[in-house]
Structures are given as structure tokens and as C-alpha cells.
Amino acid sequence: MAQLSLEDAAVEELFNTALTHGLLAITSATIVGHPSTRPGRQPSASKLLRDLVKTFGESEGVCRVPTNERDSPNPFGVFGDDYQPPSEVAINTLLLSEALELADAARHGSGPTGQLTSAHISALEALDAHPALRAIGDAKRDLDWSGGVVADAHETARAAEYLEMLSDEEMERRAEAVSESPIAPAWDDYPELQDCPVCGYASLIPTGGDEMGYGITAGTCFVCSYARSEDAAHELQFSAEIQRLSDKDPD
Structure with missing residues (x-):
């Protein structure tokens, strides 16, 4: 429905x-x-x-x-x-x-x-x-979530394959030049550059909002081209929130 x-x-x-x-x-x-x-x-x-x-x-x-x-x-x-x-x-x-x-x-x-x-x-x-009827909405959210997880796994694999075509020198050059991108955040902007889960550089340029305040957003990596979707970002934000609440009240 x-x-x-x-x-x-x-x-x-x-x-x-x-x-x-x-x-x-x-x-x-x-x-x-x-x-x-x-x-x-x-x-x-x-x-x-x-x-x-x-x-x-x-x-x-x-x-x-x-x-x-x-x-x-x-x-x-x-x-x-x-x-x-x-x-x-x-x-x-x-x-x-x-x-x-x-x-x-x-x-x-x-x-x-x-x-x-x-x-x-x-x-x-x-x-x-x-x-x-809530189970209907829950089922749709589960479907959206699982689809987002699968899509992010494919995107991670694609970016990792692309990364293999770059030399170490080229990766370093791009990592150093990320701040020159016209969409890169300024030094005092928020959200700021994030670590890319594929190449490991602080080169993930934010393209979405940070709903929960964990500094995790959708974004695109200037080095390896990995693109984190809004769904993938939300999953990471939610996991961070659950971890925070779990640490706050371990019982």
C-alpha cells in the first residue's frame, strides 16, 4: 500500500x-x-x-x-x-x-x-x-533499508575497483587537492570533510545534511569517486545513535 x-x-x-x-x-x-x-x-x-x-x-x-x-x-x-x-x-x-x-x-x-x-x-x-497496519510501513522501510545497503555495497565495490587503477602518487595528489574542489567545504564549514571508507583519505565531500549531528552525511570522495548515498549515511547515523544510547544506558 x-x-x-x-x-x-x-x-x-x-x-x-x-x-x-x-x-x-x-x-x-x-x-x-x-x-x-x-x-x-x-x-x-x-x-x-x-x-x-x-x-x-x-x-x-x-x-x-x-x-x-x-x-x-x-x-x-x-x-x-x-x-x-x-x-x-x-x-x-x-x-x-x-x-x-x-x-x-x-x-x-x-x-x-x-x-x-x-x-x-x-x-x-x-x-x-x-x-x-504498521507492519506494512515497517515492511516498506525494511525494503528501502535493505535496498540501500545492497546499493552501497555495490558502490563500495565499484569505487574499490576504480581505486586499483590509480597510482599511489595520483591518490596523494588528489587527497592534497581536495580542498580546491568548488564544492569542498571551507575550513570553518559544517559538515566538514569525512574519511572515505574505501580509500581512507579525508576526502569525502559532504553533499547532504547531518540529521543527527554525528558529522556523517551523504558525500562523494574526491580521490576514489565513492558516492555515499543518503540511505547509507542515515544507516551510519542511526548506528551511531544506537551506540551512544547503549553506552549511556548499558543496562
Whole structure:
């Protein structure tokens, strides 16, 4: 569901299916005795939306559905000592109902004219915030993370292969000339040059932001051309944060 794109073929059919499955999970988890909890023909997405509104109410096109989540994992206090899991998730029933009408019209060739928009997709993706669906968002993040790790491994291997074509003298020359690059940071800039994991020189020129303050960013090495992606930088930042919290509270 989180990967649905307006560019997908038959996006209206995919939208309807994803929304139905998402609402089935949420109604099953929050409405006691709802038909979605029993085997047999399942309610439509529009019926599920109406049931949520009937049960939890609606204000200005938004239905606030409780999460029934009294506790939530908070490893090492990552979210802060005072963190409390959200007690409800806002479902934009107005946008989702509109999207269903447009999707049904496109699927059946009759009804209101128009196309799904990014706002409709965002309203659908927002369902992932509910614990009943969070596994979908987690799965996407895991997929993105694993893809980033694999891509960085390929990039590291490529840069290492390129490095073998350079003489020691050429590597030294480039390392000394890195400050002359038009995109190299000045001596008092932050973030500053970083050590390259491939060639070992302090020649990785930052090209991204340092979200967590560890001096780790996306960047490109002036010596061996290794390019650290935002995904790879975020993984290193997160690992550094976990290590800091672990050192702070070893128990």
C-alpha cells in the first residue's frame, strides 16, 4: 500500500484494493464484533468508512480512530523518556470517500469525472500509522533499508575497483587537492570533510545534511569517486545513535 504510485497501471483498482484491505484491518482491530472479523463476504471500502464514522464520529471530514495502544517499544529511549504512543489515528474520510468515487468511476466507466491525486494517495498511506497496519510501513522501510545497503555495497565495490587503477602518487595528489574542489567545504564549514571508507583519505565531500549531528552525511570522495548515498549515511547515523544510547544506558 505504501508504494502505490499515480503512475501505476490500473492505479484505481490498486487503490480500491489497498484501501479495502487497510480498512478491514483497522475495523477488525477497533470495532468489536464487526463483520470484518468473521469469515465470508467482506464489506466494501465505502461501507467500512461509514462504519468507522458511525462508531467513532467525524469532524470536518476526519474520523479519529483509537489505536488501543497503551504501550509501544521504545528501545534505549530513542523517542525520549516522556514518549507516549499516539492514542488515535486521523483518517481523512472526506478525501478517501472522494477517491473511492473517482476510482469506481474509472473502473466502471460511469460516475464523476476526474483522477486520483497525490492527496488521495497520501490519505491512503496515512492509514499505515495505525498499529493494525504498521507492519506494512515497517515492511516498506525494511525494503528501502535493505535496498540501500545492497546499493552501497555495490558502490563500495565499484569505487574499490576504480581505486586499483590509480597510482599511489595520483591518490596523494588528489587527497592534497581536495580542498580546491568548488564544492569542498571551507575550513570553518559544517559538515566538514569525512574519511572515505574505501580509500581512507579525508576526502569525502559532504553533499547532504547531518540529521543527527554525528558529522556523517551523504558525500562523494574526491580521490576514489565513492558516492555515499543518503540511505547509507542515515544507516551510519542511526548506528551511531544506537551506540551512544547503549553506552549511556548499558543496562
